[in-house]
Amino acid sequence: MSHNTFNSNDVLESLSTSVLILDSALRVSYINTATEILFEISQRQAENIPLQTLLPGEKKLFKSLERVVSTGQALIEREVHLFLPASGEVLVDCSIKVLDTDDSYVILELALLDYQQRISRDENLHTQQQVVRGLAHEIKNPLGGLRGAAQLLERQLDSEDLKEYTRIIITEADRLQNLMNRMLGPNQQPExxxxxxxxxxxxxxxxxxxxxxxxxxxxxxxxxxxxxxxxxxxxxxxxxxxxxxxxxxxxxxxxxxxxxxxxxxxxxxxxxxxxxxxxxxxxxxxxxxxxxxxxxxxxxxxxxxxxxxxxxxxxxxxxxxxxxxxxxxxxxxxxxxxxxxxxxxxxxxx
Structure with a gap:
């Protein structure tokens, strides 16, 4: 693929990871769309403001940033708790490195961990749902036969006391059938x-x-x-x-x-x-x-x-x-x- 077929800015804007480019004084030079959403601030509003304004009270991350600025060596910090004025506390993995083309700029990447965990949970839940739906089908099929047999038996019985037992079987079969129907969810496809x-x-x-x-x-x-x-x-x-x-x-x-x-x-x-x-x-x-x-x-x-x-x-x-x-x-x-x-x-x- 030639470099002319895509724009590097478009790539940055499509990332779900937050990317901030900072100058050596840790003032904001650029943020991508994911960062705008995370901090609830526009690129225009963020430009040239100190990162400390976006992350008031944060100390650990700033020490790491200052170390990268002074040494030029990249750093990765795992499971960092950040407090964002816009959305409260978030858990992120941070990657900090000096911009290859210019030592006076630093790239800070923030990957939200709960986002990754949610994707994993959704996939896990989807598998669980498939198992449950299969199980509900397996239970539902014999329930119809059980109910039908109880009805046939009831017709053969003369004793009201014995018929009380068959009515219990029919009532409980209906209750379980209703439960299975609800577990299987709506039958119709979305309109x-x-x-x-x-x-x-x-x-x-x-x-x-x-x-x-x-x-x-x-x-x-x-x-x-x-x-x-x-x-x-x-x-x-x-x-x-x-x-x-x-x-x-x-x-x-x-x-x-x-x-x-x-x-x-x-x-x-x-x-x-x-x-x-x-x-x-x-x-x-x-x-x-x-x-x-x-x-x-x-x-x-x-x-x-x-x-x-x-x-x-x-x-x-x-x-x-x-x-x-x-x-x-x-x-x-x-x-x-x-x-x-x-x-x-x-x-x-x-």
Whole structure:
């Protein structure tokens, strides 16, 4: 491939890794799109400002940067905790090296670790779902025969006491059949059309408003510039209705739910790369999700409620995947955020 067929700036802009080019005084000379998103600052706003302004209070990273400036030797720092004013604490791997063409500039690369972990979790979860669906099919098939045999037996019995036992078999078979149907998820394929995400969120809000009182507040934080998604309208309502109702139940109907939308750039979903996507966040200020449940939250039959089936979030994951998206959750006491990302274009292999 000749060097004329691509532009090096285009390559930098398409990276999901944050790249900052700094001068020897550690002032910002350039940031790529991934950095703009991470720090919520534009290239124009960032130019010539000290890196210390973007990372107030940071010490360890600056010592490493100063060492690279003085020695010229590259450094890699693993699992560095950084506090970003825009988005709070993040865990990153840092790579620092002097720019080959000019010793007076330093390249700082920040790779978000939770992004890689999420990709790994999504792949793992997808495998688990395939196993569960296979198992549900295997259980569902003999249940029909079991129910039919119990009905035939009931017709042959004269004793009402004995018929009570066959009715229990039929009732329990129906209950298990219903559970298996829910585990298998919706049968129909998504009927995708151009869909306004804010129309969906407003509809969900109206549905939930009917079920709660004034002790539950909604706050909206929408990016009005987001174009329409190509997705199934009804399935998206089901996704966000499940997530919002989950939050309401966790807070016992008292607290604040924030519905937030943002454009995302340079995302990877199921090994497909997309230049643009939409991020929808449902945030609540409830008690948080127990740490023991956080890694298995989207697995079937996992629940933190005594009366729960543990299928609500499993079905959310299923429907999100059917519509080409990905879902994740971060939670601590006082702040739980469900993040759902959908692509806004056709993807390509990464």
């Amino acid at each position: 995708k059309r151009h869909t306004n995400i804010h129309e969906i969120l407003q509809h969900v809000r109206q549905l939930v408003d009917i079920e709660v009182d004034e002790r539950l507040k909604f706050k909206i934080d929408y990016d009005p510039s987001i174009p329409d998604l190509f997705a199934d309208f009804d399935q998206l309502i089901q996704i966000f209705l499940n997530i919002v109702r989950n939050a309401v139940q966790a807070m016992h109907g008292v607290g604040l739910i924030i519905l937030r939308t943002r454009i995302q750039r340079n995302i990877t979903i199921e090994k497909q790369y997309y230049r643009l996507g939409v991020l929808v966040e449902v945030e609540d200020n409830g008690p948080g999700i127990p740490e023991s449940l956080q890694d298995s939250l989207f697995y079937p039959l996992v629940t933190g409620r005594a009366d729960g089936t543990g299928l609500g979030l499993y079905l959310v994951q299923n429907l999100v995947q059917r519509n080409g998206g990905t879902v994740s959750c971060s939670s601590k006491v006082g702040q739980t955020i469900f993040s759902v990302t959908f692509p806004l274009e056709f993807g390509r292999e990464r």
